[in-house]
Amino acid sequence: MAKTPKPDELSKIDYAPPQSAWMDTPAELKEGNWCYGAKPKNLETLHFPNPREWRVQDEDWKLPENWQEIILKGMKDLLDKYRSFRVFMDICVRCGACADKCHFFIGSGDPKNMPVLRAELLRSVYRGNFTKAGKILGKLAGARELTYSVLKEWWYYFFQCTECRRCSVFCPYGIDTAEITMMGRELLNLLGLNTDWISGPAANCYMKGNHLGLEPHTIVGNLEYMLDDIETVTGIKITPTFNRKGAEILFVTPSGDLFADPGTYTCMGYLMLFHELGLDYTWSTYASEGGNFGFFTSNELAKRLNSKIYAEAKRLGVKWILGGECGHMWRVLNQYMDTWNGPADFLQVPKSPITGTVFENAKSTKMVHIAEFTADLIKNGKLKLDKSRNDNLKVTFHDSCNTSRGMGIFEEPRYIINNTCNHFYEMDELTTREKTFCCGSGSGLNAGENMEIRMRGGLPRANAVKDVVDKYGVNMVANICAIDRAVLTASLDYWVPGTGVTGVHELVANALIMKGEQPRTTNLRGMPLPGTEGQE
Amino acid sequence: MPTLEVDGKNFEVDEEGYLQDWTQWNENIAKRMAKDDGLDLSDSHWEVIRFLREYFEKYQIAPMIKILTKEIGKTMGPEKGNTKYLYELYPAGPAKQACRYAGLPKPTGCV
Numbered sequence: 001m002a003k004t005p006k007p008d009e010l011s012k013i014d015y016a017p018p019q020s021a022w023m024d025t026p027a028e029l030k031e032g033n034w035c036y037g038a039k040p041k042n043l044e045t046l047h048f049p050n051p052r053e054w055r056v057q058d059e060d061w062k063l064p065e066n067w068q069e070i071i072l073k074g075m076k077d078l079l080d081k082y083r084s085f086r087v088f089m090d091i092c093v094r095c096g097a098c099a100d101k102c103h104f105f106i107g108s109g110d111p112k113n114m115p116v117l118r119a120e121l122l123r124s125v126y127r128g129n130f131t132k133a134g135k136i137l138g139k140l141a142g143a144r145e146l147t148y149s150v151l152k153e154w155w156y157y158f159f160q161c162t163e164c165r166r167c168s169v170f171c172p173y174g175i176d177t178a179e180i181t182m183m184g185r186e187l188l189n190l191l192g193l194n195t196d197w198i199s200g201p202a203a204n205c206y207m208k209g210n211h212l213g214l215e216p217h218t219i220v221g222n223l224e225y226m227l228d229d230i231e232t233v234t235g236i237k238i239t240p241t242f243n244r245k246g247a248e249i250l251f252v253t254p255s256g257d258l259f260a261d262p263g264t265y266t267c268m269g270y271l272m273l274f275h276e277l278g279l280d281y282t283w284s285t286y287a288s289e290g291g292n293f294g295f296f297t298s299n300e301l302a303k304r305l306n307s308k309i310y311a312e313a314k315r316l317g318v319k320w321i322l323g324g325e326c327g328h329m330w331r332v333l334n335q336y337m338d339t340w341n342g343p344a345d346f347l348q349v350p351k352s353p354i355t356g357t358v359f360e361n362a363k364s365t366k367m368v369h370i371a372e373f374t375a376d377l378i379k380n381g382k383l384k385l386d387k388s389r390n391d392n393l394k395v396t397f398h399d400s401c402n403t404s405r406g407m408g409i410f411e412e413p414r415y416i417i418n419n420t421c422n423h424f425y426e427m428d429e430l431t432t433r434e435k436t437f438c439c440g441s442g443s444g445l446n447a448g449e450n451m452e453i454r455m456r457g458g459l460p461r462a463n464a465v466k467d468v469v470d471k472y473g474v475n476m477v478a479n480i481c482a483i484d485r486a487v488l489t490a491s492l493d494y495w496v497p498g499t500g501v502t503g504v505h506e507l508v509a510n511a512l513i514m515k516g517e518q519p520r521t522t523n524l525r526g527m528p529l530p531g532t533e534g535q536e
Numbered sequence: 537m538p539t540l541e542v543d544g545k546n547f548e549v550d551e552e553g554y555l556q557d558w559t560q561w562n563e564n565i566a567k568r569m570a571k572d573d574g575l576d577l578s579d580s581h582w583e584v585i586r587f588l589r590e591y592f593e594k595y596q597i598a599p600m601i602k603i604l605t606k607e608i609g610k611t612m613g614p615e616k617g618n619t620k621y622l623y624e625l626y627p628a629g630p631a632k633q634a635c636r637y638a639g640l641p642k643p644t645g646c647v
Contacts, residue, residue, distance in 0.1 A: 218595040
């Protein structure tokens with residue numbers, strides 16, 4: 001595995017483009033900037049083409065002989081199927097408004113990480129094969145042949161885009177570069193060219209319902225350990241239910257919350273909140289993943305992996321679905337699920353049993369984001385909160401790309417934080433809300449072997465965090481996404497050491513005054529509560 | 537696929553040296569991996585490895601850190617039930633290094 005350069009080395013970024021024109025500059029696949037190739041066992045599990053042992057650093061990627069034909073046929077199919085794809089291929093005027101908006105370009109200086117040029121990698125092949133001008137004029141019209149080297153370049157750069165869509169906000173035509181990356185990845189997958197960090201979790205999800213491959217008894221076991229910790233902190237014993245038919249609400253969250261710190265504290269937050277409300281809800285060990293690594297692979301696989309959510313809601317006979325803190329999960333649920341796996345006409349328009357609020361915004365999907373649910377509880381005075389319990393924290397909020405640009409959730413998490421913490425500070429407005437910077441490793445790039453590009457991509461966000469650390473002494477970055485919780489932990493440790501990462505519902509749980517609780521002396525992480533330090 | 541030779545037998549490992557098939561594991565594999573890292577395995581190291589193997593057999597995944605620290609604390613004394621102790625034993629991280637020695641695959645997903 002490549003050694004990751006130190007921050008002072010990595011922050012010396014060379015923005016000078018190479019001397020040769022981009023088409024004449026083949027991609028150099030540098031270690032530390034790519035993920036290992038998909039393993040045959042995972043592609044076989046998913047019934048994906050060309051399962052075989054292959055190594056990225058090898059010349060020969062063991063492709064079928066007619067690989068060009070497969071790609072061009074695939075491209076034609078996608079152009080026929082998605083009008084958006086054809087439009088995005090045709091209308092770019094290469095104005096460059098997107099160029100410096102990408103976290104990977106800012107952090108690497110590599111011109112092929114400018115969204116316009118990343119798209120051009122695909123567009124050039126489109127022109128050469130699907131437009132008259134390109135066929136006749138070739139390079140003059142910006143067209144090029146699909147060669148082995150072009151294919152490798154696609155692979156390298158389409159797995160250096162996190163599909164965050166920040167560039168799209170600035171595009172005067174509204175070209176969605178994430179969709180271009182998605183099309184690029186879809187084509188690569190026709191040849192078995194996925195990364196293993198994506199195909200592994202996707203295969204787990206297909207076989208066991210979640211990315212980590214947690215078995216039903218493992219899910220229950222993990223939650224039991226969390227419940228033990230909750231009892232130690234609050235004195236309250238919580239007994240949630242699993243796969244319970246007739247529950248009013250099905251709760252679905254990313255499996256990262258069930259396994260990895262600091263997501264586990266967010267998960268404890270859900271458990272405590274639902275208990276305090278006496279919510280009639282159930283966990284599912286079948287629909288045990290809200291996230292969807294299929295979404296980073298192909299439309300068909302994403303749809304396949306997502307189908308279990310409605311299927312389980314129907315099987316259990318719940319009225320509606322509540323979803324946890326996750327990013328890309330919400331892009332899928334909010335923008336795709338209804339047409340992929342719906343209509344969910346067996347469910348009801350979600351209505352909070354505590355406040356009576358009807359979530360009209362979720363009337364087609366029947367699924368509510370927990371930040372909306374909790375903000376509504378607070379607004380209606382249903383929670384007793386002691387903000388001072390979070391007084392050790394100076395909090396800022398990182399908007400997740402998918403919940404902000406994908407569904408416009410800006411106010412709810414901020415409203416919750418302001419009601420659970422006394423010290424909240426916004427990052428620079430050019431880096432928040434719809435202009436938020438990616439954590440740096442979304443869309444399945446959060447592996448271990450591509451740490452250099454992850455840290456490069458994480459630089460713009462970390463830089464904005466550093467600004468509020470220096471100005472206000474911020475020590476905690478809140479977010480509503482499991483990938484954020486995993487990724488920011490690593491990138492902030494690298495760029496802004498000493499800055500913590502938390503889910504919003506961890507903050508809620510720490511502030512939440514529960515009926516019958518013992519006087520709390522520690523927060524969920526076992527750290528002394530402000531004002532109780534040194535007491536036994 | 538890369539392999540690791542132990543006692544004249546080749547075992548398939550992934551790019552980062554994790555054993556491909558956890559059932560193929562034996563103690564000499566762990567010793568060999570530790571030796572390559574310049575580490576001598578003490579009884580304390582073996583306690584962790586044995587716990588990881590037993591847990592994996594039951595649950596088909598490595599335990600989350602919370603479980604590992606708690607269980608180690610239960611069997612080896614409360615002063616050892618913390619991540620600091622585990623990092624002293626396994627400087628590259630209990631989740632990675634100890635799991636690798638124990639022949640377990642590394643967890644993937646939003647982690």
